[in-house]
Amino acid sequence: MERWAALELASTIRHDGEGGVIDELATVQGLNIWIRQRHALLDGHAPEDAATVDEDLRLRVVEVRRAVRALFARAVSPTRPSPPDAHRLMPADQAVAHLNTAAALVPVVPRLDWPLDGPPVSSLTATREDPGARLLAALARAAVTFLSGPERERLRACTAPRCVRYFVKSHGRQEWCKPSCGNRARAARHYDRHHRAADAAP
Template structure:
């Protein structure tokens, strides 16, 4: 399954398995773990091994996530957005300004790399020495690429009970982000059908 950095960032808000919502960026430590899981996706843009994740960097990534999730909500409209933050979304114009400003923090030159028999890939040449700035800019550029690409048309908010994820629809009938969400949604529908209280007409009505 294809992975996108923007979708990975948005998915740091997720169902915690017990009915609540978990935040993978809640602390600098959990943020560092998430960043290192994205090392392969960010290769060619930033070397995450050299990062020092503190409160400032963690807060900047959370701010970028707010902007991305607001724009994801705009992308799936008029369908409802993720329930996790539908009531406190950043205004779209503010989200756009935030995303573009983050991307502009690093001046880059695209570079083509073609190693041996492997497919060619794009990297970037940058004079930016601050790895933290490079990370924020790379995540912002990835979000811009995602939202301006064809996958935006297939972006959906999972409507299964308790799920708060966004996902990219991979086939025509896909309604949920993963099979377990589909099973939970079907079970909920079955319960509702078989436990609905029938209404009876009162005598004389």
């Protein structure tokens, strides 16, 4: 599974465009939609049968997300974490333990494939068939890979007003997760400067 699945999971809490926050995983249906939309990113680790996605699995995925967002907050420190859950983050040591436990839900073994017309290729194959456990383990492993890789150093919490996303900084001066957030931040700064100047006027 691609390590970017961890960033995608963290981003299931997002700004609604009007001042509020949306949790894409607030319902079983929301989790099902998210899985279907990220099927390629989840690389075969997602349950194929929608009936497998129940409230228990949703709660367990949300707990993995809580751990990921807690460790993202630690990664961007000392700058401020993303605001919607900053006041109720899982302690970092608990988040690490939770990810490690989830990652170990499904043992994997190396598998060698060597086609007649190509070079040998190795892959890791899950040895447990429970599709819910496969999803949880894969999400946790994606987070472990992301947090232990070079992207962690470039992880940022978007500072635009009302934005709640984390993003990976792609160039030296990047402050926001997307251009619309940059526009909103610049507009807010202009508004603040204008009002401070007006308040200071005699």
